[in-house]
Amino acid sequence: MKILFTFFVAFLAMASIAQDKTEGYQFETVYDLEATCVKDQHRSGTCWSFSALGFFESEMIRLGKNPADLSEMFVVRHCYADKAVKYVRLHGSLNFGPGGAFQDAVYVMKNYGMVPESVYSGLNYGEENHVHGEMDEVLKSYVDGVIKNKNKKLSPAWKNGFDGILDAYLGELPESFEVDGKTFTPQTYLEEETGLNPDNYIQVSSYTHHPMYSQFVIEVPDNWLWGEVYNVALDDLMAIFENSLKNGYTIGWAADVSEKGFSYRNGVAIVPESDAKEMADSEQSKWEAMTPAERNKKLYSFDGPVKEKVITPELRQEAFDNYQTTDDHGMQITGISKDQEGNTYFKVKNSWNTGNKYDGYFYASEAFVKYKTMSIMIHKDALPKALKKKLGL
Numbered sequence: 001m002k003i004l005f006t007f008f009v010a011f012l013a014m015a016s017i018a019q020d021k022t023e024g025y026q027f028e029t030v031y032d033l034e035a036t037c038v039k040d041q042h043r044s045g046t047c048w049s050f051s052a053l054g055f056f057e058s059e060m061i062r063l064g065k066n067p068a069d070l071s072e073m074f075v076v077r078h079c080y081a082d083k084a085v086k087y088v089r090l091h092g093s094l095n096f097g098p099g100g101a102f103q104d105a106v107y108v109m110k111n112y113g114m115v116p117e118s119v120y121s122g123l124n125y126g127e128e129n130h131v132h133g134e135m136d137e138v139l140k141s142y143v144d145g146v147i148k149n150k151n152k153k154l155s156p157a158w159k160n161g162f163d164g165i166l167d168a169y170l171g172e173l174p175e176s177f178e179v180d181g182k183t184f185t186p187q188t189y190l191e192e193e194t195g196l197n198p199d200n201y202i203q204v205s206s207y208t209h210h211p212m213y214s215q216f217v218i219e220v221p222d223n224w225l226w227g228e229v230y231n232v233a234l235d236d237l238m239a240i241f242e243n244s245l246k247n248g249y250t251i252g253w254a255a256d257v258s259e260k261g262f263s264y265r266n267g268v269a270i271v272p273e274s275d276a277k278e279m280a281d282s283e284q285s286k287w288e289a290m291t292p293a294e295r296n297k298k299l300y301s302f303d304g305p306v307k308e309k310v311i312t313p314e315l316r317q318e319a320f321d322n323y324q325t326t327d328d329h330g331m332q333i334t335g336i337s338k339d340q341e342g343n344t345y346f347k348v349k350n351s352w353n354t355g356n357k358y359d360g361y362f363y364a365s366e367a368f369v370k371y372k373t374m375s376i377m378i379h380k381d382a383l384p385k386a387l388k389k390k391l392g393l
Contacts, residue, residue: 024304025268025339027363031245032335032347034061036069038360040353042129045098045136048222048254049075050351051330052105055252055377056196058334062248063195070194071115073122073130074186075108076100077170083224084143084162088154092147098136099222102203102252102330102377107225109198113186115174124171135169202393205229205375206237208317213390218375220327229375230391234313236384238370241346244382245336252377253348253369256328261368264350266302267357269364271371273307305341311370319371327374337363 036057041050049072061067079100087096108114122130142165146158167173176185179193190196203218210216215228232240244251262269309315319325335347345363354360380393 024266024302025363027337027339027345030336030338030344032337033245033248033250034058035250035332035334035349036061036067038349038354039072039351040129041072041351042131042353044076044130044132046072046076046100046130046132047351048100048102048330049073049079049105051332051349052102052252052377054332054349054351055102055250056105056194058250058332059196059379060194062250065193065195068194069117071117071120071122073170074112074115074120074173075105076122077120077166077173078108078112079104080139080166081163084139085159086224087143088146088158092144094224095221096140096143096224097222098132099327101220101223101225101227101327102254102375103223103225103227106198106201106377109190109196113188114190114194114196115177115184115186116179116189119174119177119179120171122170124167125169135165138165200379200381201377202380203227203229203375203377204232204237204240206232206234206313206316206373207320208313209321220374222327232387232391234311234316234370236387237373237376238366239384239387240376240378240382241333241369242336243384244378245333245346247382249379249382251333251382253331253333253346254327254329254374254376255331255364255369256325256372256374258326258328259368259372260300263300263302264352264356264362267362268302269348269362269368269372270302270306271309271311271365271367272300273309305339305343308343308365308367309371311367316371320374325372325374333364333369333376334361 036054039050039054041047053070053072053075057067057070083096087094125135139162142162146154174186176183179189184192205218210231212231212233215230217223217226218229241251257269259269259271261271316325331351332349333346334349337345337347339345344366346366346369348362348364350360350362352360356362380388383391383393
């Protein structure tokens, strides 16, 4: 009896372990593309630079180059300097702050080249990680003061003063540097070491307030360069995701992660179906009897796959027009997985260090990606052939 009891206890323990392993989301990899390590933007509003350069680091791998750790702050430094000129020229009628977009990194590569992290870390102010609150505030106050000055004209000194602040916080920009015993300028490093051609990269979106299969300036505050995106139908946008990852191209993903269905700690982003009128009668009566807190807990428990909203172009457009979808966060999509019920998820590399369930990655459901994608950056060869021809590329 003791032996039987011991066996029974062991069986229960094993059953409990098996149950633990099957709880929550279980992901099976479909495509998983190579990427460099997860970085940490820390307390800075520079996700756009981290995600763009993570994307370009994966592009270097795809092109057969040695993977590099590119300098996010090199991009931030140049963008802040050129944004200040535009902000002053427009008398302050431009969004000025730490935010940006994927095209900013392309702009910097075209105009200034690129450097590795080892050459320009941007940590010149006594911190081990990026903490930009003070710098952002000082830079904004400075350019506002330049605009409001009582001299009735600008002095030729203001830009040097602004650059001096950037130098003090981020460090002086290198004119030349050495890597593995070879001397480069930022321009020659881009050309010789990265293999990247900035002209090969485009941005794509899908909104109904502009004509399809044309370009438009996407109306988001951080688009200080007034960069254009190609506008395609929603089905074509999702086909780009599939075609890109299937053929070895990662994706720069600009999206909104302010939804309750986004849980970085749990490593999942979903859009639960919360419309009670679409439930069966018994389900609806239970739903209506719940308090709002109970409904939220049920919807966003992240215990496992749930029924999600059907995302339409109209729903996307409504969220964009009502400020429910904003230019919230830049990330990199590196793969596709399926959950235990066969639903599709996109594997997302974030820039908030590695302190979550999936070591800095999370899985965004197909519905979430359909609903909350603002725009994507891709190599133009990642487009399906018919769509590439349709866009004139």
